[in-house]
Amino acid sequence: MRKHIFSIFAVLALVMAPAVNALSLSNETLHYEIVYQWGVIWKHAGDATLSVSKDGEVYNASLTGKTRSWADKIYPVRDTLTSSMHLNFRPIKYEKFTHEKSYFAHDVVSFNSDGTGTTAECTRYRKGKDAAVINLSHSGSAYDMLSVFYMLRDMDYSKMSKGKTITSCVFSGKEKETLTIEFVGIEPSLKLRDDSRHQAFHLKLTFTTDNGKKSSDDIDAYISTSASRIPLLVVGKLKIGEVKCYYAK
Numbered sequence: 276m277r278k279h280i281f282s283i284f285a286v287l288a289l290v291m292a293p294a295v296n297a298l299s300l301s302n303e304t305l306h307y308e309i310v311y312q313w314g315v316i317w318k319h320a321g322d323a324t325l326s327v328s329k330d331g332e333v334y335n336a337s338l339t340g341k342t343r344s345w346a347d348k349i350y351p352v353r354d355t356l357t358s359s360m361h362l363n364f365r366p367i368k369y370e371k372f373t374h375e376k377s378y379f380a381h382d383v384v385s386f387n388s389d390g391t392g393t394t395a396e397c398t399r400y401r402k403g404k405d406a407a408v409i410n411l412s413h414s415g416s417a418y419d420m421l422s423v424f425y426m427l428r429d430m431d432y433s434k435m436s437k438g439k440t441i442t443s444c445v446f447s448g449k450e451k452e453t454l455t456i457e458f459v460g461i462e463p464s465l466k467l468r469d470d471s472r473h474q475a476f477h478l479k480l481t482f483t484t485d486n487g488k489k490s491s492d493d494i495d496a497y498i499s500t501s502a503s504r505i506p507l508l509v510v511g512k513l514k515i516g517e518v519k520c521y522y523a524k
Contacts, residue, residue: 313516
């Protein structure tokens with residue numbers, strides 16, 4: 276499992292499939308509560324906000340996450356992801372700002388696609404170091420950790436049978452990762468923190484490197500079956516307990 280609390284929510288942004296439902300967005304803001312669970316212990320550890328706005332032929336999206344005051348005393352997190360995308364959600368520019376305890380980092384990934392393949396230049400800024408540039412490439416489409424999120428919401432789950440898998444290429448900063456999405460089925464009555472219940476598509480996400488090595492523990496995601504396709508819950512395992520990210524409003 277990725278070691279930082281906010282990262283468990285960020286992985287919600289990691290999937291690609293052909294745009295079937297032609298998702299069209301104008302302005303939207305979604306809020307999430309990040310909860311740590313260990314046995315019978317539940318702690319509200321952080322909060323995240325996901326927003327998107329349309330500016331002509333471009334979508335601008337952002338995902339911000341921060342720990343709550345009690346968690347700040349253990350490991351404070353203030354992270355932000357931003358992505359500018361074409362209307363088909365193909366990424367143009369992706370940025371990740373990381374501020375976790377005493378660690379600061381800023382990644383900028385600029386995408387270029389010729390219709391058959393994708394290249395990207397990633398510039399990594401680290402405190403006290405010269406900027407480092409890494410070139411990434413893939414023979415097909417590639418996405419970042421935020422733009423791909425909107426493709427997830429655009430998938431036509433009605434045509435997917437249980438156990439069906441889809442793979443995607445993701446440029447997550449300096450690395451190229453393969454994400455495998457398995458459609459587990461439909462959860463008829465998913466309970467959220469406010470005790471409301473929702474029907475949801477259940478997905479299992481698996482991450483691997485180019486050589487097939489697992490790069491993170493599996494993650495379970497639940498997406499609303501309604502037309503909005505709002506992500507309702509993301510669950511990730513930790514060495515002790517697990518983290519759950521609940522849709523709040």
